[in-house]
Every structure is written in structure tokens, then in C-alpha cells.
Amino acid sequence: MQYLIGVDLGTTATKAVLFEKSGKIIASSSQAYTLYRDASGMAEEVLEDIFEAVLITIREVSINLEEADELLAVSFSTQMHSLIAFDKDWKPLSRVMTWADTRAVKYTEQLKESGKGFEIYKRTGTPLHPMAPLSKLLWLRAERPEIYKQASHYLELKGYIFYRLFGTNKIDLSTASGTGIFNIFELKWDEEALQLTGVNQNQLPQVVEPYEIEENMPHEFAKKMGIQSNTKFVWGAADGPLSNLGVNAIKPGVAAITIGTSGAIRVVTDRPRTDEKGRTFTYALDKNHWVVGGPVNSGGDVFRWARDQIFDSKLSFDEVTELASKIPPGSDGLLFHPYLGGERAPLWDANARGSFFGLNYGHNRSHMVRSVLEGVMFNLYMVALSLVEVVGDLNMIQATGGFTASPLWTQILADIFEQPINVPESREAGCLAAVVMAEKALGLIDSLSVVDNMVGSNQTYQPNSETFEIYREITPIFIRLSRSLSSEYENISNFQRRFEENK
Template structure:
């Protein structure tokens, strides 16, 4: 039998899935790690924890192979926008600075105000935001001068892992297009962005196709993973673009909505497209498939906050959802803006903060729980409105991510969008997409369209017209509030940072 392994380097866990060539799942493994946060906006992870998680998860699925089986390849999906600084001798100077880190907010705002930010966005397709390595490098340059001076190499987490396994210095095209440093039209590092950060091209990796293959890993790591030294490792792509492929959302007008720790809505086009209002991103899946969309910070992380802060960790997610169900559509006129850690699309404001709006004496915890679920979906709908302006109407929505295990959450999504929501049978979308890319890299298939045969059937959730009136009334209120709070977001976040500094 022939097999492939897909690995997903996520924000809170690394997952490995063993597939048969027909897409059937044989085994999976997940290894969690901490995302370290503080009120300064720091959001970092341990590169060693993630590297170890790769070794462990691949080991735990590879034990299902016997001596007569053939492991064709291991292929990767990875979180975007991560940054690790290293010395000339490849010693780590930082942990993994993740997409969620907002310490670069000051330099992001300065770049936006200068007008250069919009010009860089138009060439790179990455919105100007603290999530992007572009902004992180400006922060390092200005506030971590000792690290900046020592740093001779910069990698993302996938490049770091491949570097340790194979002694290479590379970055796949998909990840590169999310750095804010890469020109998506001439497919090279952007000269003005490099000049702004003070970097030379030699400090950045060689950009390779997602179909690039590495072989001949270090023996000690092959032993720890339980796979042959000459196993082929395919670079793969970023998790966002791969999510579209993994749920079969690569045709025009077909949107993929993903909600895990964070969330996003994306569609695929045949060429990069930027937004005249700089609200959407454009990242590559490969040179022929470009993913246009918007990411949100606010997803499962916000619901976890509800569990821990509003319910003191005493109720399970299922129990909280049951309470939210009782509150009814619109949560009795209570709105929640889910910007607990700032927000990316559509407002692109790292200073944004969460809030309940409309609270009165009638509201109970079930209304608050319901409004949080609805707030995440209202926010995604705002992103969808921007996306439609750039790419055209959405005629089909495919959903994936941890939220698809909640029928209520999907129903809310369907009702707010007033469209059916399709949930593909396979919930391992990122890992499945990674192995499809591996099959193309190996020449087993000649088109990504084979995903049609691997995703399986979908369950479709139909919108409930009884809820339309409530959501149609609340949606414009939600949107107007989000658009008019910009200055107060800045004021309250500055106050919060001052409090942290004076402790």
C-alpha cells in the first residue's frame, strides 16, 4: 500500500494525518503547545515545542505503516506570518513571533500614515498590520536593536523546521506572499519593503515552489519520526490557501470559511487581486491559484474566553452552546464585537477591543454567550462584503475548522449570510490539501482538481428565514459601530498599555 502524511503546523497544535492515496484517513495525531501572550501584545510560541510536535505527530501516525508499505511523501500546511530571527551561525535569537503578536502596532500606524504602507500593500497583497513580518521587522529594528543587529537570517516556522531537518534556507511561495516583503507581481522580494526594514535579500530565504521536494534528512530525526532517511518532504503551502483547496473551494465564486483559533473567508482567483481600500489580502496557493480574502483574529479563541471568563471554566463548550441556543436569534438585542486581541479584516486595527453593546436588565449569560457566537459571524460577514467588491458575488460557501462541530454556530452563519453552508465530510482539510499538493509534486496527478474525488460528500445547512429579520436589523448596527470606534479603540488600548507599563 502507498501512503502520504499531511502535517499542519497550527497556532495551538501541530497535527499529522496518514492518508491512503485515495484520500482515506488511516490515522491522525495532534500535539498541543502554548501560545504565550501578555498585555504588551506579545504572542509567541516555542520553536522547540513546535519542532518536537512535528517529530512526535509524524512518529505517532507512521507506526501504522508496516515494512511492505510505501510512504510516498510528507507534505506541509503552515500558519502564516510567523518570524524567527537567527544569527549568522543559525542560533535562534527569538522564539516564534506569531501572526497574533501586536507589539508592532505603533510602527504599523506610522507606516499607514506615511502613505508608503498603501503602496507596499498594492505590490505585496499583504495588508499593513502588526501580523505581517514587515511590521514585526520594523518593531525589532526600533525596539530590539540588539537582536536586530545580531540577526543575519529570518525564517518562518516551516522554513525553520525544514532548515533543521535538511540544512536548507528556503521559504515556499505561499508563505512568502504573506510576509508583506514579497512582490506578488514580479515574484521577488520587494525592494522598497527591504529598504524600509533595512534588510538585504541575503538575510531572507530562497523562495521556492510549493511543489519543491527535499530528501536526505538528518538520520537522528528520521529515527525519531520512524520513517526512512530518504523520505520525500514536500514544502506545501500556507494554511489559509490550503484550506480552500482542502474543502474544494478553488472554483470562481466558491468561498471557504474557516474558523479555528482565528478565522478567515477566502476565494480563489487565477491572478493576484488587491483591494483599492486595502481590506483584503492576496496570497498564493501556487503560481496559478491566488487566494483573495480576509482573516479575523476572532474565532475559537473568543469562545474559549467565554468559557473561562464568563463561565469560570465550569461548563463545557457544548453546555455553553446549549445555553446560547435558548437565547434565540439576535440575543435579545445584544451585540458583541469580538476584538479581544485587536482585529485584522475588515477594520485592520490592532488597537480594536471587544465590547458588549445593548446590555440591559433582561440579559443573562445565555444572551452573552449567543451574542459572542453571533459577533464572530457578523464580523465575518463584514469581511465577505469587502471580498464581494473585489472578486464578485459568492455563489457557494464551504466551511471548515473546529466550529463545524457546532450545529448552532453553522446555523448562525447560514442565517446571517442567508445562504446554504456546505460542510465537507473531511474535516482534516489542511492536511488533505497538503497531500494533494504532494501528489502533484510527485507527478501522481497533474491537476489540483482531483480534490473533487477526495473531499467526499458535504452536509448542507439551510438558512432559517425566521431569523432573517433579526439579523437584517442588527447587521448594519454592528457594522456602523465597528467603523466609528477607531479613535476610542486607540484611546482605550493606550490606557491599557500604560496600566501594564506602570505595574
């Protein structure tokens, strides 16, 4: 038998999945690690924790291979927007600064106000936000000059994993397209963005196709993974674009909605497209497939907060959802803006903060939880409205992520969007997509459309017309309120930061 392994370098865990060539899942393994946060907006990870997680998870799925079996390749999906600095001897000068790190908010705002930022966005496709390595580099220069001056090399997370395994200094096109310093139209590092950061091209990795293959890793690592040293490792792509491929949302007008820790809505086009209002991103899957969409910070983490803080962490998510299901659509006029940790799309404001609006004596904790579930979906709908302006109507929605385990939450999505929501059979979209790219890299397939035969439909949620009028009335209130509160987000977040610092 012939097999492939897909590896997903996630924000809170690395997962490896062993697939048959047909796409059938044989085994999976997940290894969690800590995302270190503090009141300053820091959100970092330890490099060695993630590297060890890669070794462990591949080992735990490869033990299912028989001696006569053939492991064709290992391919990767990775979290986007990470940044790591190294000195001239490749010693790490920092931990992994993840997409969730917001310490660069001040320098992002300065870039927006300078007038240069929007022109850079139009060339790079990455919205101006502290998540982007563009902003992180500006922050490093101003706030961590001791690191900035010593830095001879910069990599992202997957680039580091490949550096450790193969001694490479590369980045795949897909991940590069999310840095904010890569020109997606000329397919090279953007000169003006580099001048702005003071970084030169010699400090940056070589950009390669997602189909690039590495071989012949040191025996010690191969032994720890339980595989052969000559096993082919395919670079793969970034997790956002791969999610579309993994749920079979690569045709025009087919949107992929993902909600895990965070969330996103994305559509594939045949060329890069930027938004005249700067609201959407454009990232590469490969040179012929470009993913346009918007990511949200507000996803499963917000639901977890609601369970832990409004109810009791001893309650299961199903128990909390059951309480919310007893509340009517619209939560009897209670709205929740889910911006607990700032927001990317549609606001692109790291200072944004959450709020309940409309509370009265008739509301209880169950109302609050239902309004949290609805608030995440109202926010995603705002992103969808922006996306339609850029790419046209959404004809089909493929949904994936932990939220699809909740029939109530998925039904709320269908009712707010007034569209059927299809939940694909595979729940390992990122790893499956990485494997499909590996098959193309190996010449086993000619087109990514083979995913049609690998992704079935698990369930389709039909919108309930009885709720349309309710959501049509309350959604505009949610949108108008988010705009009116935006003028005070910076003031309240500055107050909160000072309060935390003085504790």
C-alpha cells in the same frame, strides 16, 4: 499500500495525518505547545517545542505503516506571518514571533500615516498590520536593536523545520506571499519594502515552488520519526490557501470559511487581486491559484473566553451552546463586537477592543453568549462584503473548523449570510491539502481538481427565512457601531497597556 503524511504547523499544536493515496484518513496525531503572551502584545513560541512536535507526530502516525507499505511523501501546511532571526552561525536570536504578535502596532500605524504603506500593500497583497513580518522587522530594528544588528538570516517557522532537517535556506511561494515584503506580481522580494526595513536579500531565504522536494535527511531524525532517510519531503504551502484546497473551494465564487482559534473567509482566483481600500489579502497557493480573503482574530478563542469568564470553565461548550440556543436570533437587541485581542479584517486595527452594546435589565448570561456567537459571524459577514467587491458574488460556501461541531453556530452563519452552508466531510483540510500538493509534486496527478473526489459533503445547513428580517435589521447597526467606536480604540488600548505595565 501507498501512503502520504500531511503535517500542519499550527498556532497551538502540530498535527500529522496519515492518508491513503485516495485521501482516506488512516491515523492522526496532535502535539500541543505553549503560545507565550503578555500585556505588551507579545505572542511567541519556542522553536524546539515545535520541532519536537513534528518528530513526535510523524512518529505516532508512521507506526501504522507495515513493512511492505510505501510512504510516498511528507508534505506541510504552516501558520502564516511568523518570523525568526538567526545570527551568522544560524543560532536563533529569537523565539518564533507568530501572527498573533501585535507589538509592532506603533510602527504599523506610522507606516500607514507615511503614505508608503498602501503602495507596498498593492504590490505585496498583505494588509498593513502588526502580524506581517514587514511590521515585525520595523519593530525589531527600533525595539530590539541587539537582535536586529546581529541578524544575518531570517526564516519563518516551516523554513526553520526544513533547515533543521535538510540544511536548507528556503521559503515556499505561498508563505512568502504573506510576508508583506514579497512582490506578488513580479514574484520576488520587494525592493522598496526591503529598503524600508533595512534588510537585504542576502538575509532572506530563496523562494521556491510549493512543489519543491527535499530528500536525504540525517539518519537521527529519520529514526526518531520512524521513516526512511530518503523519504521525500514536499514544501507545501501556507495554511490559509491550503484550507481552500482542503475543503474543495478552489473554483471561482466558492468561498471557504474557517473558524478555529481564529478565522477567515477566502476565495481562489487565477491571478493576484488587491483591494483599492486595502481590506483584503492576496496570498498564493501556487503560481496559478491565488487566494483572496480576510482573516479575523475573533473565532473560537472568543467563545472560549465567553464560556470561561461569563459562565464556568467546568461547563462544556455544548452545555453553553444549549443555553444560547434558548435565546432568540438577535439576542433581544444585544450586540457583541468580538475584538478582544485587536482585529485583522475587516478593521485591520490591533488596538480594537471588544464590547457589549445594548445591554438592558432583560438580558442575562445566555443572551451574552448568544450575542458572542452572533458577533463573530457579523464580523465575518463584514469581511465577506469587502470580498465581494474584489472578486464578485459568493456562489457557494464551504465551512470548516471547530465551529462546525456546533449546529447552532453554523446555523447562525447560514442565517446571517442568507446562504446554504456546506460542511465538507473531511475535518483535516490543511493536512489533506498538503497531501494533494505532494501528489502533484510527485507527478501522481496533473491537477489540484482531484480534490473533488476526496472531499464529500457531511451536512448542509439551509438558511432559515424566519430570521432574515431580524438579522437584516441588526447587522447594519453592528457595522455602523464598529466604525463609530474605532476612533477610541487606540485611546482605550493605550490605557490598558499602561495599566498592565503598572500592575
